[in-house]
Amino acid sequence: MSAPDHFGKKLAKAVEAHGPLCVGIDPHPALLDSWGLSRSVEGLERFALTAVEAFGGKVSVVKPQAAFFEAYGSRGVAVLERVIAELKDSGTLVLVDAKRGDIGSTMAAYAEAYLGEGSPLAGDAVTLSPFLGFGSLQPALDMARANGRGVIVLALTSNPEGAEVQRAVAPDGRTVAQTIIDFAAARNSGISPCGDVGLVVGATIGETDVDLMGFNGPILAPGFGAQGGSVADLKRLFGSDMRNVLPTSSRDVLRHGPDVSSLVSAVRTVQESL
Numbered sequence: 480m481s482a483p484d485h486f487g488k489k490l491a492k493a494v495e496a497h498g499p500l501c502v503g504i505d506p507h508p509a510l511l512d513s514w515g516l517s518r519s520v521e522g523l524e525r526f527a528l529t530a531v532e533a534f535g536g537k538v539s540v541v542k543p544q545a546a547f548f549e550a551y552g553s554r555g556v557a558v559l560e561r562v563i564a565e566l567k568d569s570g571t572l573v574l575v576d577a578k579r580g581d582i583g584s585t586m587a588a589y590a591e592a593y594l595g596e597g598s599p600l601a602g603d604a605v606t607l608s609p610f611l612g613f614g615s616l617q618p619a620l621d622m623a624r625a626n627g628r629g630v631i632v633l634a635l636t637s638n639p640e641g642a643e644v645q646r647a648v649a650p651d652g653r654t655v656a657q658t659i660i661d662f663a664a665a666r667n668s669g670i671s672p673c674g675d676v677g678l679v680v681g682a683t684i685g686e687t688d689v690d691l692m693g694f695n696g697p698i699l700a701p702g703f704g705a706q707g708g709s710v711a712d713l714k715r716l717f718g719s720d721m722r723n724v725l726p727t728s729s730r731d732v733l734r735h736g737p738d739v740s741s742l743v744s745a746v747r748t749v750q751e752s753l
């Protein structure tokens with residue numbers, strides 16, 4: 480029997496089939512209003528399941544934003560679990576955007592929750608924050624690899640405040656972002672076609688002034704769409720080789736709901752622009 484695909488291989492196949500666009504499910508209160516839904520668990524559920532119906536099987540990756548589900552407590556988290564299960568059933572890769580990060584011993588529990596076999600909160604990958612030190616993420620890196628899942632680590636985030644930390648210069652002369660990139664690159668070394676440790680590099684960051692040349696993993700590019708990032712920005716930042724770049728957009732697609740066919744055609748329009 481052949482070994483199951485690792486995350487990089489699953490991602491490469493998904494991108495081959497559907498293109499690089501990752502669509503976010505971010506049930507903002509203002510979007511619930513504009514879809515004519517109540518700001519309640521019932522409204523959240525209708526919103527999220529409509530998005531699943533529109534995006535499942537049509538894009539390579541869907542990224543539910545955990546915060547908007549957690550805001551409704553345990554019933555909201557139950558909706559997130561259902562979203563993850565239904566997206567998996569549709570054959571679409573699920574990146575749970577939870578941005579977890581803590582000391583290693585606590586990180587092991589986060590790893591179990593978001594990357595553990597049989598956990599209802601485990602998609603195919605999870606976003607992680609490395610700002611307690613890249614090494615603190617080790618339990619999650621190990622569990623991701625053992626279970627054929629992936630992690631996407633913040634490096635250069637799309638928000639303007641990120642630069643004060645991420646572009647700070649470490650004692651060895653590298654920026655914090657470059658240090659994170661180098662750790663991630665080392666972890667992916669030798670994995671084909673793409674490693675299981677990805678990075679967040681926002682589409683809005685201006686200049687990269689980091690070296691991504693040797694990086695063999697997925698690059699999630701948020702900030703594309705509602706935050707002002709454009710296709711031209713992606714080309715400027717990542718050059719012509721965008722094989723592993725996953726532009727991600729949430730509000731700019733979701734504003735076309737609640738009609739499923741309008742959501743689907745918004746997705747198609749963005750996919751074509753890429």
Ligand SMILES: O=c1ccn([C@@H]2O[C@H](COP(=O)(O)O)[C@@H](O)[C@H]2O)c(=O)[nH]1
Binds near residue numbers: 576637681702731
């Ligand atoms: O640097 C980052 C990291 C994550 N995000 C998340 O992506 C989406 C963006 O939503 P839009 O509506 O397309 O602006 C959201 O879930 C963020 O938490 C990011 O924007 N920047």
